[in-house]
Amino acid sequence: MELLLGIDGGGTGCRAALADKAGRVIGRGKSGSANIMTDIEGARVNILAATRQALQDAGLDATAETSISAVLGLAGANVGDNAPRLEKLLPFARARVKSDAIIALYGAIGDADGTVVILGTGSVFVTRKAGHIRTIGGWGFKVSDLGSGARLGRDLLEEALLAHDGVHSSSPLAEKTMAMFDNDPHRIVTFARSAGPNDFGTYAPLVFEYAENGDRLALLLIERAVKTIEEALDAVMPPEKGRLCLIGGLGPLYASRLSPKHRARLHAPLGDALGGAVKLAVELFAHAEADHG
Numbered sequence: 053m054e055l056l057l058g059i060d061g062g063g064t065g066c067r068a069a070l071a072d073k074a075g076r077v078i079g080r081g082k083s084g085s086a087n088i089m090t091d092i093e094g095a096r097v098n099i100l101a102a103t104r105q106a107l108q109d110a111g112l113d114a115t116a117e118t119s120i121s122a123v124l125g126l127a128g129a130n131v132g133d134n135a136p137r138l139e140k141l142l143p144f145a146r147a148r149v150k151s152d153a154i155i156a157l158y159g160a161i162g163d164a165d166g167t168v169v170i171l172g173t174g175s176v177f178v179t180r181k182a183g184h185i186r187t188i189g190g191w192g193f194k195v196s197d198l199g200s201g202a203r204l205g206r207d208l209l210e211e212a213l214l215a216h217d218g219v220h221s222s223s224p225l226a227e228k229t230m231a232m233f234d235n236d237p238h239r240i241v242t243f244a245r246s247a248g249p250n251d252f253g254t255y256a257p258l259v260f261e262y263a264e265n266g267d268r269l270a271l272l273l274i275e276r277a278v279k280t281i282e283e284a285l286d287a288v289m290p291p292e293k294g295r296l297c298l299i300g301g302l303g304p305l306y307a308s309r310l311s312p313k314h315r316a317r318l319h320a321p322l323g324d325a326l327g328g329a330v331k332l333a334v335e336l337f338a339h340a341e342a343d344h345g
Contacts, residue, residue: 057122058329061086063173063250067326068102070110073338081105088138089128096141121146123333125155153178153187159328160297160321167289172300173253175200177288188288193249198280201253208255223269225262260305278309295319
């Protein structure tokens with residue numbers, strides 16, 4: 053049996069879907085983080101763990117991985133030589149490492165024109181117009197990833213310290229955040245020194261939770277994030293009408309907070325990023341072979 057594999061990997065986890073050449077999923081698996089910009093070796097280990105779970109789920113032996121043709125949509129694949137480096141480290145017969153934005157696009161809007169924004173631990177904006185795909189952002193939370201969980205969590209800790217120092221006024225959210233670190237700013241500094249995107253991202257849900265209660269700081273942080281998200285949308289979206297999908301863990305939380313002009317273009321995604329990876333694997337491998345058969 054010819055095996056196709058779709059992988060969706062990011063800061064919070066990695067999912068695998070094993071399919072036949074028609075794209076019918078026959079096995080699934082999942083494992084830990086697969087951000088190849090922050091930890092390429094850890095990503096490789098987790099990708100293989102998820103793949104072997106999917107093989108087991110399909111009733112196949114792990115040795116079958118050498119016959120797999122895979123599309124891997126991974127956070128960090130758009131930076132430097134991360135994608136070709138990982139392709140060489142994988143045991144699959146064929147592998148194409150793509151940005152997680154690309155598989156999200158295929159999953160959310162299929163072959164149509166439109167724009168997809170991934171808002172999770174990281175963030176990236178991707179649009180398709182007349183077959184041309186363009187992405188912006190996704191350069192890592194330290195310098196990019198607008199509106200992401202990692203950026204939101206990092207900004208929360210910064211504001212908590214500013215409130216602690218008396219530079220900005222405090223709020224229940226700032227007080228809660230300091231209490232989580234035993235009201236010791238040195239503990240925040242120690243945490244931040246070695247924290248990765250996923251570590252910072254764990255504080256993002258707290259911001260939305262407190263925003264529901266009208267917390268001043270929470271609302272400020274979300275307002276800032278929405279502004280940067282809309283600036284990116286204005287830069288990447290074509291003026292013609294086309295569907296807009298916000299996906300990822302934070303996508304639905306931001307959707308209702310967009311301005312009316314962007315909310316008017318919102319659509320529910322057709323499918324998820326993992327389904328997009330499988331769809332692209334069929335297109336790149338099964339369809340390509342049929343065309344040359």
